[in-house]
Amino acid sequence: TADLTAMIAPANPVVRIGGQDPDCLFGHGAITDITFSDVSIELRPMAGGLYLQAELMNPYVGMHLDYAAACVDGSRDISIAASRVQVAGLISLTIKDGKLESKIVNPEVQITALDLELGGVPGDVVNLIHLDQAIGPILGWATERFVAPVIADAIMGATESQVDVLGTTVDVKLAPSRLEFDVTGAIVELDTQLRAQGDSILTGFVYVPNTPPTMTTENGFEVALSDDAVNQLLTSLWTAKAFDKSFDLDTGSYGEVGKLYDRVEISVKAPPFVDASAGTGLVLTMGDLMVSFKNGSTLATQVSVNAQITLKATTTADGAVRLDAGTPTVFVDILDDGVEGANDLSRNDFEKIVSFALSRAVSMGSGAVGAIPMPSAGGVSLKDLAVSDQAGYLIIDGRVE
Numbered sequence: 001t002a003d004l005t006a007m008i009a010p011a012n013p014v015v016r017i018g019g020q021d022p023d024c025l026f027g028h029g030a031i032t033d034i035t036f037s038d039v040s041i042e043l044r045p046m047a048g049g050l051y052l053q054a055e056l057m058n059p060y061v062g063m064h065l066d067y068a069a070a071c072v073d074g075s076r077d078i079s080i081a082a083s084r085v086q087v088a089g090l091i092s093l094t095i096k097d098g099k100l101e102s103k104i105v106n107p108e109v110q111i112t113a114l115d116l117e118l119g120g121v122p123g124d125v126v127n128l129i130h131l132d133q134a135i136g137p138i139l140g141w142a143t144e145r146f147v148a149p150v151i152a153d154a155i156m157g158a159t160e161s162q163v164d165v166l167g168t169t170v171d172v173k174l175a176p177s178r179l180e181f182d183v184t185g186a187i188v189e190l191d192t193q194l195r196a197q198g199d200s201i202l203t204g205f206v207y208v209p210n211t212p213p214t215m216t217t218e219n220g221f222e223v224a225l226s227d228d229a230v231n232q233l234l235t236s237l238w239t240a241k242a243f244d245k246s247f248d249l250d251t252g253s254y255g256e257v258g259k260l261y262d263r264v265e266i267s268v269k270a271p272p273f274v275d276a277s278a279g280t281g282l283v284l285t286m287g288d289l290m291v292s293f294k295n296g297s298t299l300a301t302q303v304s305v306n307a308q309i310t311l312k313a314t315t316t317a318d319g320a321v322r323l324d325a326g327t328p329t330v331f332v333d334i335l336d337d338g339v340e341g342a343n344d345l346s347r348n349d350f351e352k353i354v355s356f357a358l359s360r361a362v363s364m365g366s367g368a369v370g371a372i373p374m375p376s377a378g379g380v381s382l383k384d385l386a387v388s389d390q391a392g393y394l395i396i397d398g399r400v401e
Contacts, residue, residue, distance in 0.1 A: 005034050007145045014138050015063075017129045024071035027129035032077070033062035034142060041147060045185050049092045050151065052104065054143050056085040061135070069122035076120050080135055083113040087143045091151065098175035098191075099159070102148045107140035165371045166364060168242035169197045170233065172373055185217030192373070194233035196240035210392030223321060223374065223396040227276040234368055238271035243289075243364055257356040260349060261293040261300055266360060272368070274311070276389040282311040284325070284365045290335075291357050301345060302335040303353055307361040311369055313385045313396045321374040321385070321396060325366035330358050 008014070008031050018026025037058035043050045061080040068074065089107035093100060116131055152159075161172045171193075178189035213224045237243060246265045249258040257264075269288035276282045289305040312326040332354050334345065345353070385398045 027067045027125050029063045029065045035060045052091050054087040059085050067125040069124040079117040081115045082111050086110040095176050100152050100176050104144040109136035109140045163371045166242045166367045171195050187215050192229045196236040199236040199240040213390045213393040224393040227274045230274045235271045243268040256352045263294040265292040276394045281389050282394040284309040299338050304333045305357045306331045309365045323369040325362045
C-alpha cells in the first residue's frame with residue numbers, strides 16, 4: 001500500500017471542486033495515505049480486456065483538504081474508512097508507445113459501512129464536495145492503479161532487465177506489439193531486444209524466414225517463441241566473445257581431462273544458431289567450437305566440436321517457463337595444426353576429451369538459451385508442458401493450475 005500511495009500522489013488533488021484557482025467556495029482533497037487490511041483480486045478474460053472483481057477489506061484513506069467557505073480559507077486532515085469495498089468492471093488494455101496501458105471502464109463500486117471523519121470542515125464545504133459520493137470513483141481508480149502492475153507482470157513480466165549469461169551482462173527489453181482478448185483467453189505478442197554488452201551485432205545475425213504461427217488457448221497456456229529472437233541473443237553473445245573461455249584445469253574439478261592437461265582454451269569460430277523449422281522442435285547448432293588443450297605453453301592437442309542440441313521447456317519453482325538444453329549430438333575432429341609432437345591419442349584419452357567438450361557445449365547452450373525471457377503466467381503453476389515447432393516458432397503448450 002505504500003507503493004500505492006506513491007502511485008496516486010502524482011494525480012493529487014483527487015478531489016477538485018470549485019475550479020483550478022481557489023475562490024470563496026472550493027474544496028481540494030489530496031490523498032496522503034491509503035491502506036487495506038487485505039485485497040482479493042479476480043481477473044477473467046473477455047472481449048476487449050479483463051473483467052475485474054476486487055474486494056478491498058478495511059480500506060483507510062487519509063486526505064488533506066484545502067477549502068474555503070464564505071471566502072474564509074481553511075485546511076484539515078480528514079479520513080475515510082469502510083469495512084469493505086467491492087469493485088467490478090472491464091479493464092481495457094491497450095498498447096501505446098510500446099507500453100501496456102490499462103484503464104477500468106465504468107467501474108461498479110459498492111462500499112460497506114462508510115465512515116467519514118470530517119470534524120471541523122464547514123457544512124457548506126461538506127455539501128459542496130460530497131465525499132460520500134466521490135469516494136466510490138476514487139477507490140475504483142485506486143484499485144485500477146493497484147491492479148495495473150499486477151496485470152503487466154502477469155502478461156509480460158519486467159520490460160527491462162539485465163541478466164548474466166556466461167559471465168557477460170545481457171540487456172533484455174520487452175515491448176508489447178499486439179493484444180487480443182476474448183472469453184477463452186488472450187494472445188499477447190512481444191517484441192524482444194536481447195543484447196550482450198560489448199557486442200557488435202551490427203554485423204547481423206542468422207535469420208530464418210518464419211510464418212506467423214496459429215495460436216490457441218485450448219490447453220490453457222501456449223507460448224510461441226521465434227527462433228530469430230534466440231538467434232539475436234546468440235549472435236550478440238558471440239560478437240561479445242561470451243563463448244570464448246580460457247581456464248586452468250588444475251585448479252578446479254574437471255574430471256579425468258584435468259589429469260591429462262593443465263589448461264584449456266575455447267574459441268567459437270561461428271555464431272551458434274537455433275532453428276525451429278525442421279519438425280523436431282527447437283534445435284541449437286554450435287559449429288566450429290575449437291578446444292585447445294595445453295600443458296604449460298605447449299599445445300598438446302586440439303579438437304573441433306560441432307554440436308546439435310535439442311532444447312526443452314521446463315518450469316522453475318515459481319511456475320515460470322525456462323528453456324534448457326536437452327539431448328546433444330556431437331561430432332569431434334582431432335586437429336594437428338600447431339600441435340607439437342605426434343598428437344596420438346588413446347581411445348580412452350579421446351573419450352575423456354569428447355566428454356569434456358560435450359559438457360562445455362551443453363553448458364554454453366543451456367546458459368545462453370536459459371536467459372531468454374519467458375512468461376510466468378502471473379505466478380500460476382504450469383503443468384504437462386509439451387514442445388513442438390511451427391514454421392520457425394517453438395510452440396510450448398501447457399495446462400494452467
